[in-house]
Amino acid sequence: MKKIYSMKQDYYDILGISKGASADEIKKAYRKMALKYHPDKNPDDKDAEDKFKKAAEAYEVLSNPEKKSRYDQFGHQAFEGAGGFGGGGMNMDDIFSQFGDIFGGAFGGGGFSGFGGGFGGGQRRAKGSNLRIKITLTLEEIANGVEKKLKVKRKIQASGTTYKTCTTCNGMGQVTRVTNTILGRMQTSSPCPSCGGMGQTIDQKPADADAQGLIISEETVSVKIPAGVVDGMQLKVTGKGNDAPANGIPGDLLVAIQEEEHPTLKREGDNLHYDLYISLPDAVLGTSKDIDTVTGKVRIKIESGVQSGKILRLKGKGIPSINGYGRGDLLVHVNVWTPKTLSKQQREFFENMKDDEHFDPKPESSDKSFFEKVKDMFS
Numbered sequence: 001m002k003k004i005y006s007m008k009q010d011y012y013d014i015l016g017i018s019k020g021a022s023a024d025e026i027k028k029a030y031r032k033m034a035l036k037y038h039p040d041k042n043p044d045d046k047d048a049e050d051k052f053k054k055a056a057e058a059y060e061v062l063s064n065p066e067k068k069s070r071y072d073q074f075g076h077q078a079f080e081g082a083g084g085f086g087g088g089g090m091n092m093d094d095i096f097s098q099f100g101d102i103f104g105g106a107f108g109g110g111g112f113s114g115f116g117g118g119f120g121g122g123q124r125r126a127k128g129s130n131l132r133i134k135i136t137l138t139l140e141e142i143a144n145g146v147e148k149k150l151k152v153k154r155k156i157q158a159s160g161t162t163y164k165t166c167t168t169c170n171g172m173g174q175v176t177r178v179t180n181t182i183l184g185r186m187q188t189s190s191p192c193p194s195c196g197g198m199g200q201t202i203d204q205k206p207a208d209a210d211a212q213g214l215i216i217s218e219e220t221v222s223v224k225i226p227a228g229v230v231d232g233m234q235l236k237v238t239g240k241g242n243d244a245p246a247n248g249i250p251g252d253l254l255v256a257i258q259e260e261e262h263p264t265l266k267r268e269g270d271n272l273h274y275d276l277y278i279s280l281p282d283a284v285l286g287t288s289k290d291i292d293t294v295t296g297k298v299r300i301k302i303e304s305g306v307q308s309g310k311i312l313r314l315k316g317k318g319i320p321s322i323n324g325y326g327r328g329d330l331l332v333h334v335n336v337w338t339p340k341t342l343s344k345q346q347r348e349f350f351e352n353m354k355d356d357e358h359f360d361p362k363p364e365s366s367d368k369s370f371f372e373k374v375k376d377m378f379s
């Protein structure tokens with residue numbers, strides 16, 4: 001007779017790891033699968049949900065040294081019989097309450113993202129999920145710091161929602177499960193699946209509230225952006241994510257910084273670069289030019305006889321260090337623009353000068369090569 005349990009997929013295969021995988025590799029593999037098949041990312045996708053559950057079940061066993069060694073020895077048979085994972089596997093509440101923190105706040109909108117500090121008796125306070133928002137800042141805003149008012153849609157506690165003691169766990173927040181295994185009876189405690197460990201369930205809620213008694217509210221959140229932030233950086237506004245039910249701890253609002261490209265200034269760390277093009281006559285005779293900076297235009301003097309490739313350093317005209325250690329510089333790269341076409345008269349002028357020794361290049365030690373200048377810039 002063919003045994004039913006042989007139909008079940010191997011836990012190592014589910015997570016895509018080898019039998020010899022370390023605890024860290026198992027965790028990493030699970031995190032990867034869980035993020036890939038997370039219900040927030042795959043709404044109404046039954047197949048993804050199945051894979052999500054299977055991965056959680058595999059991780060539940062393989063992350064527990066005792067269960068892992070039983071599984072390694074006996075395979076799925078180790079958990080057959082009363083209770084365990086028999087056929088149904090883990091439910092979503094189990095997964096989130098046990099492994100919610102593996103997502104590290106990677107998802108919003110899904111209600112509970114984990115649990116905050118507990119208060120006795122196994123009861124826990126739910127934590128609302130984090131919200132994520134991207135904002136694009138100009139280089140000027142980054143250089144000077146800015147306060148932004150962000151419109152955020154967050155879930156808040158609907159007024160009129162009331163709670164009652166959870167009947168599954170009698171308010172304890174935990175359930176104890178006795179499982180018969182071939183190695184004897186096992187007693188395990190886990191957060192209550194009915195109330196998610198809070199010890200309370202919703203008694204009454206307004207019709208427009210969701211299953212957790214929350215409604216969406218649009219709010220304006222003021223965020224102070226410090227000077228010197230970097231593209232990709234994430235700022236946290238504590239408590240401005242989704243509310244949690246039953247007076248739980250609200251999640252956080254995570255603000256991801258994007259830097260808008262500046263038309264003339266290029267950022268490199270805290271330094272800025274500006275390409276200045278001057279004409280041949282200006283290079284020969286000297287001139288003054290207006291340069292863009294993050295605090296407005298400044299006029300700089302170009303000495304007569306300036307060489308193309310010269311870098312002028314405007315100290316402190318760059319971006320302030322996010323750590324508060326001073327400010328970067330603005331490096332102005334001088335480019336002498338050579339005309340591509342000439343009038344007859346101009347052509348005659350340059351042809352007359354062609355053999356004039358005065359125009360022969362005579363680099364001085366102060367006219368450093370490009371590579372020496374770059375070396376100087378970073379020293």
Ligand SMILES: [Zn+2]
Binds near residue numbers: 168
């Ligand atoms: Zn309960």
